[in-house]
Amino acid sequence: MTPAFLSGLNEPQLEAVTLPAGPIARQAFSGSALILAGAGSGKTRVLTTRIAWLIQTGQASPQGLLGVTFTNKAAKEMLLRISAMLPINTRGMWVGTFHGLCNRMLRAHYREAGLPQLFQILDVQDQLALVKRLMKQMNIDDERYPPRQAQWFINAAKDEGKRAKAVEPHDEFTRRMTEIYAAYDTQCQREGVVDFAELLLRSCEMLTRNDPLREHYQDRFRHLLVDEFQDTNRLQYQWLKLLSGRQSCMFAVGDDDQSIYGFRGATTENMRHFERDFHVEKVIKLEQNYRSHGNILDAANALIGHNQHRLGKNLWTSEGKGEPLRVYEAATDLEEAAFVVEEVKALRNEGVGLGDMAVLYRSNAQSRVLEHALFNASVSYRVYGGLRFFERQEIKHALAYLRLMAQSDDDGALLRVINFPTRGIGARSIEQVQTVASERGISLWAAACLNTLSGKAASSIGAFVTLIEKMRAATQGLPLPEIIEHMIEHSGLRGYYQNEKEGADRLENLSELVNAAAAFVTENDVWLVGDIPEVQVDAPVAMQTSADYETSPRTDDVLASFLAHAALEAGDHQAEAGAEALQLMTVHSAKGLEFHAVFISGMEEGLFPHENSIMEPDGLEEERRLMYVALTRARRRLYLSLAQSRMLHGQTRYNVASRFFHEIPEALLRRINARPRYQEARARGNAVTPLSVDIATGIPWRIGQSVIHAKFGTGVIVSAEGRGAEARVQVNFRSDGLKWLMLDYAKLTPV
DNA sequence: TACCTCCACGTTTTT
DNA sequence: CGTGGAGGTA
Numbered sequence: 143m144t145p146a147f148l149s150g151l152n153e154p155q156l157e158a159v160t161l162p163a164g165p166i167a168r169q170a171f172s173g174s175a176l177i178l179a180g181a182g183s184g185k186t187r188v189l190t191t192r193i194a195w196l197i198q199t200g201q202a203s204p205q206g207l208l209g210v211t212f213t214n215k216a217a218k219e220m221l222l223r224i225s226a227m228l229p230i231n232t233r234g235m236w237v238g239t240f241h242g243l244c245n246r247m248l249r250a251h252y253r254e255a256g257l258p259q260l261f262q263i264l265d266v267q268d269q270l271a272l273v274k275r276l277m278k279q280m281n282i283d284d285e286r287y288p289p290r291q292a293q294w295f296i297n298a299a300k301d302e303g304k305r306a307k308a309v310e311p312h313d314e315f316t317r318r319m320t321e322i323y324a325a326y327d328t329q330c331q332r333e334g335v336v337d338f339a340e341l342l343l344r345s346c347e348m349l350t351r352n353d354p355l356r357e358h359y360q361d362r363f364r365h366l367l368v369d370e371f372q373d374t375n376r377l378q379y380q381w382l383k384l385l386s387g388r389q390s391c392m393f394a395v396g397d398d399d400q401s402i403y404g405f406r407g408a409t410t411e412n413m414r415h416f417e418r419d420f421h422v423e424k425v426i427k428l429e430q431n432y433r434s435h436g437n438i439l440d441a442a443n444a445l446i447g448h449n450q451h452r453l454g455k456n457l458w459t460s461e462g463k464g465e466p467l468r469v470y471e472a473a474t475d476l477e478e479a480a481f482v483v484e485e486v487k488a489l490r491n492e493g494v495g496l497g498d499m500a501v502l503y504r505s506n507a508q509s510r511v512l513e514h515a516l517f518n519a520s521v522s523y524r525v526y527g528g529l530r531f532f533e534r535q536e537i538k539h540a541l542a543y544l545r546l547m548a549q550s551d552d553d554g555a556l557l558r559v560i561n562f563p564t565r566g567i568g569a570r571s572i573e574q575v576q577t578v579a580s581e582r583g584i585s586l587w588a589a590a591c592l593n594t595l596s597g598k599a600a601s602s603i604g605a606f607v608t609l610i611e612k613m614r615a616a617t618q619g620l621p622l623p624e625i626i627e628h629m630i631e632h633s634g635l636r637g638y639y640q641n642e643k644e645g646a647d648r649l650e651n652l653s654e655l656v657n658a659a660a661a662f663v664t665e666n667d668v669w670l671v672g673d674i675p676e677v678q679v680d681a682p683v684a685m686q687t688s689a690d691y692e693t694s695p696r697t698d699d700v701l702a703s704f705l706a707h708a709a710l711e712a713g714d715h716q717a718e719a720g721a722e723a724l725q726l727m728t729v730h731s732a733k734g735l736e737f738h739a740v741f742i743s744g745m746e747e748g749l750f751p752h753e754n755s756i757m758e759p760d761g762l763e764e765e766r767r768l769m770y771v772a773l774t775r776a777r778r779r780l781y782l783s784l785a786q787s788r789m790l791h792g793q794t795r796y797n798v799a800s801r802f803f804h805e806i807p808e809a810l811l812r813r814i815n816a817r818p819r820y821q822e823a824r825a826r827g828n829a830v831t832p833l834s835v836d837i838a839t840g841i842p843w844r845i846g847q848s849v850i851h852a853k854f855g856t857g858v859i860v861s862a863e864g865r866g867a868e869a870r871v872q873v874n875f876r877s878d879g880l881k882w883l884m885l886d887y888a889k890l891t892p893v
Numbered sequence: 894t895a896c897c898t899c900c901a902c903g904t905t906t907t908t
Numbered sequence: 909c910g911t912g913g914a915g916g917t918a
Contacts, residue, residue: 211907212907212908213907213908214908216907239907239908240907241907241908263908338908342908370907373907402905403906403907406906504904504905505903505904505905506904507904507909510909510910568894710908711908712908728904728905728906730905730907731907734907749904752904752905754904755905764905790903790909791903791909792903792909792910
């Protein structure tokens with residue numbers, strides 16, 4: 143009998159879903175599979191159907207498999223689809239993000255991991271604050287050693303699986319960074335906090351060190367299924383390997399052509415390593431695309447074909463060719479934006495939903511001009527990438543109070559709120575506490591609790607300590623939303639924002655936090671008491687038992703879970719409000735999404751591909767993959783637009799068209815306007831400055847003029863100086879960058 | 894302590 | 909051109 147959920151799959155999809163797995167072969171890991179799934183080829187469907195099939199056919203129990211994704215959204219989607227196919231409760235399944243699953247594991251085995259029971263998770267902001275604090279304490283010059291770079295260094299090292307002592311310092315800079323890293327780790331341990339990368343690293347170390355524990359999980363997870371495998375970094379791959387036993391089958395789905403997070407340590411090498419380490423016999427390719435029309439796919443295939451390092455695949459569709467790609471060349475960024483607005487309005491009038499259109503750009507800075515134009519035209523739009531709910535100032539303050547109540551050694555939390563709202567604890571008082579803390583190697587909270595402070599500090603800080611302890615005592619045993627309610631009231635946050643002029647929104651967000659907590663409790667009650675106990679291991683190691691969890695969840699546990707949730711799932715980048723809004727986002731954010739119509743704006747050398755990427759080893763190839771992602775977002779209509787001049791960093795820049803135009807067959811492109819000429823643009827009042835050179839020759843050289851040079855190829859005149867025979871122009875060449883040329887000698891041809 | 898002014902900086906960012 | 913952080917001043 144064929145399960146209903148298998149119907150409608152195409153041949154390779156079906157093959158992937160029903161690939162024999164398990165102990166058929168004797169070789170370790172055999173049965174593992176790599177699914178090379180192109181954009182829009184039904185990757186998520188294959189992954190979830192595979193899970194359903196494994197369970198339905200009795201090859202796996204819901205508890206015996208592990209499903210890993212990168213985003214919370216993908217994890218939710220996966221669970222949703224599984225429960226649509228099978229009548230099972232997905233709640234206790236180990237399906238989640240790398241970080242979420244690591245968090246779960248570390249909570250269950252906090253002693254083995256060497257962590258306090260209620261360890262807190264630092265988000266990016268918290269982490270940076272800690273690094274800064276530490277560097278100040280260590281007297282490190284933050285000019286020579288910028289804290290951001292230290293943070294980057296630490297995360298990069300952790301993503302490689304390296305502790306400070308494993309880093310080899312080649313020079314003074316890395317030596318210093320390593321020092322900071324070591325101190326940072328010590329401090330985190332002292333405070334009982336972990337950053338994102340630490341969740342992974344700590345899990346890996348625990349599993350490596352603790353044989354019974356590792357064997358327990360290896361034995362339990364017979365099937366490991368990984369989404370977006372091309373985005374895994376070394377550490378994540380190591381984690382997956384540690385969880386795979388001799389009986390385990392790994393099912394990895396990914397697309398090397400959509401690997402766009404190399405700058406964060408993701409490496410497609412993992413795909414090659416995977417084939418080798420897990421004895422993958424056959425790579426299944428999903429190449430039929432269900433999203434886009436043929437011309438769009440042809441363009442994407444042609445473009446990505448310029449990359450050298452590929453596993454190789456070609457998308458195709460059974461749909462027609464559709465429309466050509468529309469290319470619009472504007473004189474200025476303002477004109478480009480105006481074009482987008484007009485076209486969006488036209489499409490809307492044709493019946494295309496605003497929410498089914500997106501404007502993509504390479505970098506966030508490009509959104510401003512677009513927003514401005516859209517706002518003036520009263521087109522509703524939504525920009526991705528703003529502050530998320532749990533990252534808002536008032537929410538961070540509230541969370542800091544909660545963190546302090548749960549786990550007082552959290553210095554970052556203490557520093558955030560010890561004088562917010564102001565309660566007369568100035569820098570001097572805090573300094574006193576810090577001195578005591580560092581002298582004795584204890585947390586700020588512990589230092590504040592000692593009676594060693596003098597003068598004004600003693601009483602004000604004593605009052606703060608009492609405040610926190612009172613709130614803790616008063617909320618003991620209360621449901622989470624009431625705890626938060628109480629805290630907002632008694633911490634003084636409510637009072638503070640009530641007096642603020644712009645406090646209304648913030649107060650609203652604080653109420654929203656209470657709602658979020660209520661929702662969290664409702665959604666997770668089973669998880670808290672029901673799931674963790676089965677992680678019990680009967681092994682001769684000291685390990686907490688299920689008994690710890692069988693009673694109803696302690697207030698602290700619920701609070702800690704909620705705080706972890708807040709850190710790991712900071713919320714949507716912006717509320718879903720008004721789905722009928724044009725979507726504005728970076729190409730990175732667009733990954734995984736699709737739209738009827740897509741505008742890729744800023745198709746210029748220096749912007750896309752980004753100038754900084756050209757220097758990096760795999761930089762251009764990653765930019766091309768990024769472009770590939772951008773192209774494949776569109777279902778029916780695709781616009782590529784560029785501006786000859788654009789305001790960037792307060793200066794007008796003149797860029798040439800992106801090289802990616804030359805990598806797409808001209809037959810697929812339709813240029814929908816004549817190349818604007820600068821004179822005309824100027825006449826229309828656009829900022830195109832005439833060249834200050836004396837035009838003795840009669841050739842109307844102008845700033846922004848596109849030219850061709852016999853040796854350097856195409857470029858744009860960027861600036862000029864001198865007159866007559868002395869006249870020189872600076873030209874921005876596509877391949878060779880900026881060059882100064884004597885007008886009299888260089889044989890420039892206007893384009 | 895709060896506000897203001899000046900200066901430096903300016904890819905991408907699932908967790 | 910805008911922003912955010914740091915530092916100075918009322």
